[in-house]
Amino acid sequence: MNRSELKNFYFSVRKTSEEICRPLQTEDYVVQPIDDVSPPKWHIGHTTWFFETVLLQKFQSNYKPFHKLYNFVFNSYYESFGTRVERPKRGSLSRPTVKEIYAYRAAVDEQMNGLFESIDTKHWPEFSRLIILGLNHEQQHQELLVYDIKYIFANNPLRPVYRKVRAHVSESIPDSEFVEFKGGVVEIGHAGDGFAWDNETPAHRVLLDDYKLQNRLVTNSEYLEFINDGGYTDFRHWLSDGWFTVQQQEWQSPLYWEKIDDQWFIMTLSGLRELDPNEPVCHVSYYEADAFAKWAQKRLPTEAEWEHAARAVKANAAEGNFLDDQYFHPIPCRTTGPNRLHQMLGDVWVWTASAYLGYPGYRQEAGALGEYNGKFMSNQMVLRGGSCATPRHHIRLTYRNFFQCDKRWPFTGIRLADY
Amino acid sequence: MNRSELKNFYFSVRKTSEEICRPLQTEDYVVQPIDDVSPPKWHIGHTTWFFETVLLQKFQSNYKPFHKLYNFVFNSYYESFGTRVERPKRGSLSRPTVKEIYAYRAAVDEQMNGLFESIDTKHWPEFSRLIILGLNHEQQHQELLVYDIKYIFANNPLRPVYRKVRAHVSESIPDSEFVEFKGGVVEIGHAGDGFAWDNETPAHRVLLDDYKLQNRLVTNSEYLEFINDGGYTDFRHWLSDGWFTVQQQEWQSPLYWEKIDDQWFIMTLSGLRELDPNEPVCHVSYYEADAFAKWAQKRLPTEAEWEHAARAVKANAAEGNFLDDQYFHPIPCRTTGPNRLHQMLGDVWVWTASAYLGYPGYRQEAGALGEYNGKFMSNQMVLRGGSCATPRHHIRLTYRNFFQCDKRWPFTGIRLADY
Amino acid sequence: MNRSELKNFYFSVRKTSEEICRPLQTEDYVVQPIDDVSPPKWHIGHTTWFFETVLLQKFQSNYKPFHKLYNFVFNSYYESFGTRVERPKRGSLSRPTVKEIYAYRAAVDEQMNGLFESIDTKHWPEFSRLIILGLNHEQQHQELLVYDIKYIFANNPLRPVYRKVRAHVSESIPDSEFVEFKGGVVEIGHAGDGFAWDNETPAHRVLLDDYKLQNRLVTNSEYLEFINDGGYTDFRHWLSDGWFTVQQQEWQSPLYWEKIDDQWFIMTLSGLRELDPNEPVCHVSYYEADAFAKWAQKRLPTEAEWEHAARAVKANAAEGNFLDDQYFHPIPCRTTGPNRLHQMLGDVWVWTASAYLGYPGYRQEAGALGEYNGKFMSNQMVLRGGSCATPRHHIRLTYRNFFQCDKRWPFTGIRLADY
């Protein structure tokens, strides 16, 4: 990208974050109902802090921080950048106010605007590399913003509506089928010049057996069969840690499902809705995905299988349901076209059977940015494909998302595999 | 009080709550940094809910609740009124918004205004009794609002200022002396027609030995001697539970004290200030008060001693430092006049050596209002005298406040006694 | 007591502790199923440590501790004697073994035996004072041993029997009646030369209104009415802290009660037995005692009322059911004689409505022994009268026992009062 393209990209991404927050009341920006959820105002400040700290401090000569305490307030987890507000305490801070944070944001954007003009050719490569990194970082926080706003709204007994969007109703969807893929030594991972996170590299070969992948995502109606078959009360389907969690958290369905007078409803960003049987099941943990697969006598795909299949069918983000579509919810499988696999990108991240670990030859970046991905490589599983909360531009076939096995507040779902 | 007096009192108290919140930003209304602290918007809603539930629902025919879920959102601890948001979750709710809560408040006040006119003579006695109860309840929440706002501000690394008030500086204060009182069978507790909480009744006789009471409150400089003498590191001064708390909470001073470059500062509602040695020590727990007394080879007064002495010297709220004075902080002892005891009312609640239990013959009211005081009669100690956060009108010589032994966020201090 | 009397007393008390442990298997000495319960071997060691530390170290010249680490292992809570094994960790130590601890015990007893002979007249008064203190201390641990052994046995799914004792069956017991007592200024507390704990002093006057006291202890059948009337599910009877505890601990009956096929059983030290309706209710917390009293439209007596009544009726330990009777369980009210109040001493400690605080003029002893009682004067309630686990010799009308409001593993019961 040249200067003007990159600058446009910058301001476009920055604007998207603000767009996501437009429906919020000031109060919605402040709360943190569970530790996983950050107050939206923190995201708005933190993404700004990232550019201030990684770009302005480095490239703007004599840069004076906007506020001497914002590094403490808006640092997330970078030990390299010093002490910070503990994560579970983010929701205990009323100040800086939303208005002050937007002023901070405007001030940093203004300085960034100047930098796009003034940066010299010598520094351009590093500058543009870090800009792109910062924008991808911001896109991740856009996705988190959607998760967190949903939780904040769904947690509220008044059941506020974020944006009233008409439901995608679908009379029929493709039957569940398992598509065969030929194994062998295949390459996965990111290669080439385009942006990717360090955890997607290096590209490397893996040996795959022949495998089968479900042609579409698992639906609510299929998951309901599992529930109605006593899925949540039969230990035999569950991992030991999962069974413990089911009992301790008293799980009886995915997050955001509610049974009212014997009918299932789900809380969406458009408010409470009757459960649509054809929609992809969403907000399930790894434990639930794995238990469902065992109950169905199938399994979850490895990330290598998923990526190999996605490459094989030339999965294309243009066809998926992403943040840009502003539906904020997975939609029933629409495609019955020639593509053998539907819903590979968008809608919901699918849990894979792969632990989140470094690829062979992986080395984390030096310095603060090395803290981005590598230090989380324990006790998490890989998810693939992006969701309806992911910016379309942000996804890649090599993209590795990761969460702990018990997390359900992201838009997570299931695609089965078989031998 | 006649109708118009009571109506004036009603609107005057209601207005005070709003006045207390005037310096707040919207965000300040929302957060709950610790379980003890409620979000200010909750106080504004809860005090309104009290009038809606206890008055409008009873006296307004066909009254339709303002919002069907507000009973759930704004009930504090009344089991009689059904389930409610758990206390530690109050800060997880962004809605209703501050604006919506003020609209609720205005709507209830408007209906109340109508009731003052329309209520018939037959119902007036019960109506006025409950109004007065509700207003006293609201005054208690005014006091809590000041505590909670202080905590919210002091907890914030940006150290916001609530209201910039000039410090009361005092070159000199009276020396500490112990004033003798003659014991005997004396009466304490509330009698007569004026308003009092049920826990102040019945008036009853107690037998007192002769005793001595300190002529003024313990000061920061006196408490600093305790600190400098290793008070927080010598178990011999402490109750067992207190010593446990000191170690677990790593207490080294009262709440809101900070040592910066070897100098003590305290956080006030007017911001961070140098410690004034002559101010009454504030924000100490019962454990600290008791340890200080042991260290000083004195003791804390019983509540009967305190009340007897207060009656004997005709302690008068007009002379005290109360919420109405808008100083929001205790001030150095000013009076050197004829009164033998200074600072008996206002400034800080003093911890007594008396557990919070029912007086002989105490019976809690039937129904929901019976939950007001009686059910808290375990594991708490009595405090007396009101504080700089108490509305002056609200205090009485018979008033019994109560907190658990480890609480420090109220404006609590020390007055010693001796035999 | 002269030398030989005191020596006899010493060895008699020491032997009783060992007698209590005689039915134990080695394994029973070791476990700590909850924090409150100490392993019996710890009690055996700790009571020995007390004599070693308080007597031998002081009076035996050049005394060399039996084992340099036993002070660390067997100190209970005396900060004066340095660091120690944290209380909840006592059950994690397999060594010293039971045999080693009895060897320690024998060695200390042998040295003590020598001291009884060799101590000179000058030191005798202090020596004998401390011996008596140490023996009273040991008697308290005898009582705790019974509590702890009961918990250890009842907690075990195999339901071991401690000692098979035939149940005291009683066809009839006196009806519940309330006996009137005249109030006035009365004296309570310990005076005179006999042994008493510092917390029983000083004797002092209190003013009592006229009051009534129940003629006997509350029975299982009376308590069962409370249960059957929904006592554990109606918040209106409960203190707020109590209601919280009921829900969190899922209490539905006193400790050790079990409903099997719709019939109530209780676990005793003689094994599981059908509930005897005439036995005094036992193993209730203060919260339950208070809730029962509210439900019964009565109240709990203050400790002054209890003591005054006990003195008035000349309550006599000889008539009570104590440890010496080796019944290890409260028994139905037997006495229908001239005494107006039955079961005042022995059977179960009764919860009073009085918080455990220092009497007017109370001063705790200097040094380590000052840690004995005074430092526990917060968050506890006073109990009176002794129990079937108390050595008969140990009780006094002035005796003040104390526990936190939620404790149920001691032998605690209820006697009601009224105005």
Add this chain to the structure above:
Amino acid sequence: MNRSELKNFYFSVRKTSEEICRPLQTEDYVVQPIDDVSPPKWHIGHTTWFFETVLLQKFQSNYKPFHKLYNFVFNSYYESFGTRVERPKRGSLSRPTVKEIYAYRAAVDEQMNGLFESIDTKHWPEFSRLIILGLNHEQQHQELLVYDIKYIFANNPLRPVYRKVRAHVSESIPDSEFVEFKGGVVEIGHAGDGFAWDNETPAHRVLLDDYKLQNRLVTNSEYLEFINDGGYTDFRHWLSDGWFTVQQQEWQSPLYWEKIDDQWFIMTLSGLRELDPNEPVCHVSYYEADAFAKWAQKRLPTEAEWEHAARAVKANAAEGNFLDDQYFHPIPCRTTGPNRLHQMLGDVWVWTASAYLGYPGYRQEAGALGEYNGKFMSNQMVLRGGSCATPRHHIRLTYRNFFQCDKRWPFTGIRLADY
């Protein structure tokens, strides 16, 4: 194996468990200082219960359980076999006594002895399969017994000695070198008729890059360099979860290391010893192993690399330091012979970089025995090679052990890899 061979194997394994416990005092059998550690008497009972439940109940006609509650007391985690004592409560049970459990053991062994004779040919294959499974199960508990006994002893301030064994002193050990292995498509996992756990199957091909493996285990002296270089205080070496654990647990060295007067000691089953720099480092968590590898600019091997190398060098258990050697501690690398890799088997389990997940095509056994391995396949890492607490007969090159990342009480160590 024929009948008499299998019977000999049975009684030999059973005897070993008892041998391991021989140095214990009764009290040592009872305690559970942390949740991970089970009381030795529980292991003795549980391994017996396994044979009773899986063999006697199935093959002995009209078998009547030894005690109706032992299934409740000695079931570990088999949901299929019903409710059981919660794991952290095992140490709260004094009964059954050690003697009773050995009686139970003898009774089951006697019945088993009979079965070896009486079982008919038709049932022999299933019978012998389950016997072998049960014996391997018991061997795993033998290893756990050593871990747990070590913890119980090391946790005790008296520092008891389990067995006094002379330290293997070694003047010199081989220098650390990295041995190259050629990659390619290789097979790992168990194939053939011999016993293996289901998690070792199916044998399958994996693609390996060329890699290097350290010629011996990492030593105490090498690990000490990491410590002395500030390893425990520099977040850059650590996984995020690991850094959290380091701070929360205040780790400053491996488990059982102690610094006394500036010199390092370690607690062993032979008591406290000076740290031997040449011994393999032991009792490190995955977090520490990973941090050490990062600090050393190396990495941990994958389990496929480890197994491939072990096969390549024909690693042989006969050369390793196992339970049978009764040294109970890792020993310095002795071999300087032709083998390119030393200490591959025995001494310490080495942490691999592989998450514990099912192999491609893995299916867990149906019924209760399916709970053995498969349900633990989340949040754990694979360890390879066995330890000085593993029975020699029990290990295989395909053996997969697994623990959570923070566990340190097993005998765990480090062997580095490189590209």
